[in-house]
Amino acid sequence: MRMTETVDPDAPTPVYVIDKLEDVYKVIAAWGEHGAVIADFRAVQDPARRRVVDMLQGAAVARGNSPLSLGKGVYFLFKDGRFPKDGELARYRNEE
16 A cells, blocks of 8 residues: 555645555554545455455445545545545546
8 A cells, every 4th residue: 555645734635545455454544543535446456346345335334424436446535524625526537
């Protein structure tokens, strides 16, 4: 797993690129720490991809919400009413 952006309250949401199933645990931990993360799992192939989706959706449900799909294979995970910035929405929607 690679974190591709630095963490700063005024900066874009941290982006984590998931390369393998085990990376999901680190993404969920970072989500708890930062309040929101972008999980990019486009590099993961089936059947592991389905497990990644299941784990991210399960973690979201456990926190009382659901992941927001920014594009195919990219989720915005949030808590406490935080939402993606316009640039984050456009970045991933335009990559589909």
